[in-house]
Amino acid sequence: DAGVIQSPRHEVTEMGQEVTLRCKPISGHNSLFWYRQTMMRGLELLIYFNNNVPIDDSGMPEDRFSAKMPNASFSTLKIQPSEPRDSAVYFCASSLSIAQETQYFGPGTRLLVL
Amino acid sequence: KNEVEQSPQNLTAQEGEFITINCSYSVGISALHWLQQHPGGGIVSLFMLSSGKKKHGRLIATINIQEKHSSLHITASHPRDSAVYICAVRKGQNFVFGPGTRLSVLP
Numbered sequence: 083d084a085g086v087i088q089s090p091r092h093e094v095t096e097m098g099q100e101v102t103l104r105c106k107p108i109s110g111h112n113s114l115f116w117y118r119q120t121m122m123r124g125l126e127l128l129i130y131f132n133n134n135v136p137i138d139d140s141g142m143p144e145d146r147f148s149a150k151m152p153n154a155s156f157s158t159l160k161i162q163p164s165e166p167r168d169s170a171v172y173f174c175a176s177s178l179s180i181a182q183e184t185q186y187f188g189p190g191t192r193l194l195v196l
Numbered sequence: 197k198n199e200v201e202q203s204p205q206n207l208t209a210q211e212g213e214f215i216t217i218n219c220s221y222s223v224g225i226s227a228l229h230w231l232q233q234h235p236g237g238g239i240v241s242l243f244m245l246s247s248g249k250k251k252h253g254r255l256i257a258t259i260n261i262q263e264k265h266s267s268l269h270i271t272a273s274h275p276r277d278s279a280v281y282i283c284a285v286r287k288g289q290n291f292v293f294g295p296g297t298r299l300s301v302l303p
Contacts, residue, residue, distance in 0.1 A: 115291075124282075124293055124294075124295055124296060125231075125282060125284070125293040126293070127290060127291045127293075137289060138289040138290060140290065141290070171237060173239060175239075184229075184241045184244050185229070185241050186241065187231075187238070187239040187240065187241065189237075189238055190237055190238070190239075192237075
């Protein structure tokens with residue numbers, strides 16, 4: 083199994099631009115999580131899906147952030163417009179189910195907004 | 197006060213030493229996770245606990261629900277154990293993360 087796949091691995095953009103991060107969960111996993119990690123705030127849960135349906139998006143910082151999961155094998159996290167304070171590592175993780183299962187993390191996307 | 201706290205914040209040990217990292221939380225939880233983040237940034241899920249103790253190789257994790265406390269132990273530590281160890285608790289529908297413990301194991 084290839085594990086959780088994220089793309090791109092690195093992204094550098096200018097403020098105001100739209101940024102789209104992509105995630106392919108492990109096949110057969112029904113739950114998908116988006117996290118953000120910064121030096122100041124550590125790891126934060128942004129949003130998670132169960133069976134392609136968003137369950138809790140209370141961690142999404144503001145309306146500039148949106149996430150979709152059109153099917154079981156693909157999810158996107160979009161930032162529009164991006165700001166320098168969005169610079170962070172964004173991790174995607176998946177698990178077999180929501181209920182108390184081990185999560186498998188992707189390698190992360192390192193985003194730098196200039 | 198943070199909902200999830202870890203101690204120590206930083207830890208340096210000699211190879212072979214027994215290591216303990218602690219996590220305390222102040223909220224009701226349904227599960228607790230221990231994560232390991234390597235120097236390169238990759239995150240690995242080590243354990244998911246809701247009660248008792250789990251063991252995997254040289255790693256042991258325990259949780260005391262009444263005391264709202266969990267410990268991660270590493271026996272016979274090795275330089276490759278050097279990483280940041282993060283405690284995360286499942287609170288309702290959400291996850292809350294501790295600040296992490298940075299472990300350096302010297303040869």
